[in-house]
Amino acid sequence: MKRTHxxxxxxxxxxxxxxxxxxxxxxxxxxxxxxxxxxxxxLHASRLGIDSHGVRLTSHYAKVLRGGRVxxxxxxETRRTAAGSAILDADNALGHAAAYAAMNLACDMxxxxxxxxxxxxxSSHYGAAGAYALAGAExxxxxxxxxxxxxxxxxxxxxxxxxxxxxxxxxxxxxGHRPWLLDMATSSIPFNRVLLYRTxxxxxxxxxxxxxxxxxxxxxxxxxxxxPLGGIDFxxxxxxxxxxxxxxxxxxTGSTLDxxxxxxxxxxxxxxxxxxxxxxxxxDPDRFAGRALYEAAITRYLADLRASATSQGQSVMAPGDRExxxxxxxQRTGIPVDPETAKFLGVG
Amino acid sequence: MKRTHxxxxxxxxxxxxxxxxxxxxxxxxxxxxxxxxxxxxxLHASRLGIDSHGVRLTSHYAKVLRGGRVxxxxxxETRRTAAGSAILDADNALGHAAAYAAMNLACDMxxxxxxxxxxxxxSSHYGAAGAYALAGAExxxxxxxxxxxxxxxxxxxxxxxxxxxxxxxxxxxxxGHRPWLLDMATSSIPFNRVLLYRTxxxxxxxxxxxxxxxxxxxxxxxxxxxxPLGGIDFxxxxxxxxxxxxxxxxxxTGSTLDxxxxxxxxxxxxxxxxxxxxxxxxxDPDRFAGRALYEAAITRYLADLRASATSQGQSVMAPGDRExxxxxxxQRTGIPVDPETAKFLGVG
Numbered sequence: 001m002k003r004t005h006x007x008x009x010x011x012x013x014x015x016x017x018x019x020x021x022x023x024x025x026x027x028x029x030x031x032x033x034x035x036x037x038x039x040x041x042x043l044h045a046s047r048l049g050i051d052s053h054g055v056r057l058t059s060h061y062a063k064v065l066r067g068g069r070v071x072x073x074x075x076x077e078t079r080r081t082a083a084g085s086a087i088l089d090a091d092n093a094l095g096h097a098a099a100y101a102a103m104n105l106a107c108d109m110x111x112x113x114x115x116x117x118x119x120x121x122x123s124s125h126y127g128a129a130g131a132y133a134l135a136g137a138e139x140x141x142x143x144x145x146x147x148x149x150x151x152x153x154x155x156x157x158x159x160x161x162x163x164x165x166x167x168x169x170x171x172x173x174x175x176g177h178r179p180w181l182l183d184m185a186t187s188s189i190p191f192n193r194v195l196l197y198r199t200x201x202x203x204x205x206x207x208x209x210x211x212x213x214x215x216x217x218x219x220x221x222x223x224x225x226x227x228p229l230g231g232i233d234f235x236x237x238x239x240x241x242x243x244x245x246x247x248x249x250x251x252x253t254g255s256t257l258d259x260x261x262x263x264x265x266x267x268x269x270x271x272x273x274x275x276x277x278x279x280x281x282x283x284d285p286d287r288f289a290g291r292a293l294y295e296a297a298i299t300r301y302l303a304d305l306r307a308s309a310t311s312q313g314q315s316v317m318a319p320g321d322r323e324x325x326x327x328x329x330x331q332r333t334g335i336p337v338d339p340e341t342a343k344f345l346g347v348g
Numbered sequence: 349m350k351r352t353h354x355x356x357x358x359x360x361x362x363x364x365x366x367x368x369x370x371x372x373x374x375x376x377x378x379x380x381x382x383x384x385x386x387x388x389x390x391l392h393a394s395r396l397g398i399d400s401h402g403v404r405l406t407s408h409y410a411k412v413l414r415g416g417r418v419x420x421x422x423x424x425e426t427r428r429t430a431a432g433s434a435i436l437d438a439d440n441a442l443g444h445a446a447a448y449a450a451m452n453l454a455c456d457m458x459x460x461x462x463x464x465x466x467x468x469x470x471s472s473h474y475g476a477a478g479a480y481a482l483a484g485a486e487x488x489x490x491x492x493x494x495x496x497x498x499x500x501x502x503x504x505x506x507x508x509x510x511x512x513x514x515x516x517x518x519x520x521x522x523x524g525h526r527p528w529l530l531d532m533a534t535s536s537i538p539f540n541r542v543l544l545y546r547t548x549x550x551x552x553x554x555x556x557x558x559x560x561x562x563x564x565x566x567x568x569x570x571x572x573x574x575x576p577l578g579g580i581d582f583x584x585x586x587x588x589x590x591x592x593x594x595x596x597x598x599x600x601t602g603s604t605l606d607x608x609x610x611x612x613x614x615x616x617x618x619x620x621x622x623x624x625x626x627x628x629x630x631x632d633p634d635r636f637a638g639r640a641l642y643e644a645a646i647t648r649y650l651a652d653l654r655a656s657a658t659s660q661g662q663s664v665m666a667p668g669d670r671e672x673x674x675x676x677x678x679q680r681t682g683i684p685v686d687p688e689t690a691k692f693l694g695v696g
Binding site: 081082083084085086087110112113114115116117119142154155156157158159160162170172180182184188189205208210213214215229230231233234236237240241243244246247248250251252253254257259281283284285287288289290293294297298300301304305308309310311312314315316317318319 | 589
């Protein structure tokens with residue numbers, strides 16, 4: 001991974017970045033819907049500071065659109081299977097287009113059925129899971145998005161890459177405020193962090209990564225795989241959560257298991273579709289406590305959370321708080337882009 | 349907490365324990381349905397080695413049945429709100445009766461709607477969350493059960509008890525085998541473990557508990573609160589998962605928030621109902637990939653998991669594997685019961 005000094009970053013207004021990202025995807029052949037969805041999801045990540053899934057991925061997506069892995073002009077098809085369930089066949093679309101369509105459908109169905117889930121099949125990398133949970137929350141629902149990914153995380157006690165970083169994202173509407181928004185990998189850190197620490201010559205925290213024999217290591221140069229959330233003593237919990245994501249994204253939908261999936265990047269094959277599955281769920285508060293009670297409860301919950309005692313020098317935050325703060329800052333400063341991406345997008 | 353030397357344990361056949369537990373609850377006034385449900389859930393925990401939620405709780409439930417906190421003869425009511433959603437008002441029943449009824453209803457609805465969720469209100473302590481996830485899996489569905497509980501876990505950076513240990517349980521059917529079964533607290537350890545280590549004079553693992561100022565401590569005598577799963581560096585993930593459980597169990601259903609809930613045990617009030625909420629979700633594989641594909645996929649997933657490389661001296665397990673092994677052993681040996689519980693149940 002190429003590292004960039006902060007001084008090298010170029011700050012670009014969101015609107016400019018949005019337009020250039022969209023154009024780059026269109027140039028690579030993506031149809032308008034695909035390009036809009038991928039741009040929206042990448043800008044979500046870039047706005048909120050999740051830069052690993054931000055506009056820096058544009059060149060990757062252009063590559064897989066051109067290589068044939070991803071279908072630039074998919075004919076996505078939806079099959080409703082019951083009042084609260086559907087399968088969306090993405091026809092190897094950019095995963096963002098599939099995931100937004102699936103969440104949209106889940107929300108529509110949940111408004112009728114109370115709860116709804118959509119399984120996505122024949123999809124591809126979908127970027128930041130939180131983009132779709134946020135879309136669901138903005139539609140007024142409690143929304144969950146997850147996807148399994150190519151394997152890079154050991155099982156607890158394991159000595160090979162087995163699960164992906166398998167994110168779980170949840171969004172919940174908050175009246176008068178940005179949503180409660182969780183977007184977490186089921187490993188402690190992403191593999192990118194290992195590469196970053198290699199470049200910086202820094203030691204990793206304890207219990208986040210292992211060498212090729214599965215032994216925990218803090219030396220980033222020795223890392224062959226990540227360890228699951230929970231670390232040396234409690235990694236069985238992170239591994240189980242990763243398995244839960246695989247169960248819903250791949251097993252339930254009949255899609256590719258993590259360890260059988262073509263790698264996103266560490267491969268020469270950018271031609272074969274990866275046939276990824278995703279899962280999304282939407283829950284309508286109107287069908288449970290009712291909107292008024294829900295809104296009062298989440299407002300009280302967050303007020304009490306924010307007023308709670310903090311450890312010296314620390315603060316407490318609800319999921320999303322850090323990201324909304326980054327978003328506000330970047331609205332002022334523009335979005336920082338590394339030189340390579342800036343060059344690719346023509347904003348350098 | 350009173351500790352028991354292994355030598356003091358009394359091994360009781362499951363059938364005997366089941367009958368005595370049921371009788372003790374009936375003696376405390378519980379109607380037949382309540383007593384059967386609580387007995388089933390406690391025996392689930394005792395069989396699988398989750399002794400903190402096993403038959404040792406019988407005396408606690410007898411106390412709250414007699415004290416008035418729990419209604420021994422509840423009139424539970426179900427309100428269907430849409431094809432895939434319902435609210436179950438437990439009328440302050442034993443939580444086990446409410447949770448089994450809710451999961452049963454969710455499974456029935458999911459068979460029609462593909463996916464279904466039930467929010468439980470006006471409930472009480474429901475024991476091991478996995479009991480209900482298992483019930484759903486045994487009915488052929490992927491089933492999720494969760495509940496918020498009285499607060500004992502700090503927020504990440506926090507210095508007060510805010511969330512409960514807020515378990516997440518998931519069960520998934522496996523053809524020809526016992527289900528994939530996850531039942532995890534969103535803290536690293538339960539508070540009982542702190543009490544145990546106090547008695548044993550042992551140091552706790554790093555990053556699992558904090559003193560009254562919120563500083564991490566490994567001295568069990570200094571512990572005022574637990575830390576969320578993820579420990580010192582990544583506890584924001586465990587805190588977010590605990591918050592997710594609170595969102596679905598309490599905020600969505602309009603039930604009591606963790607930090608406003610009457611304590612289960614550290615209180616003199618065994619008269620006032622705790623008005624707990626629970627949440628359960630059922631997903632029917634028939635409405636996604638279809639049963640045959642689902643069964644082939646989970647079989648492959650588990651076979652590959654069990655055949656995967658292990659770190660030296662370690663083994664890899666799927667969620668539930670450890671528990672099914674304990675169950676098999678206890679079928680041979682009987683279930684170990686501490687002397688106090690044995691005396692209470694008349695099996696000593």
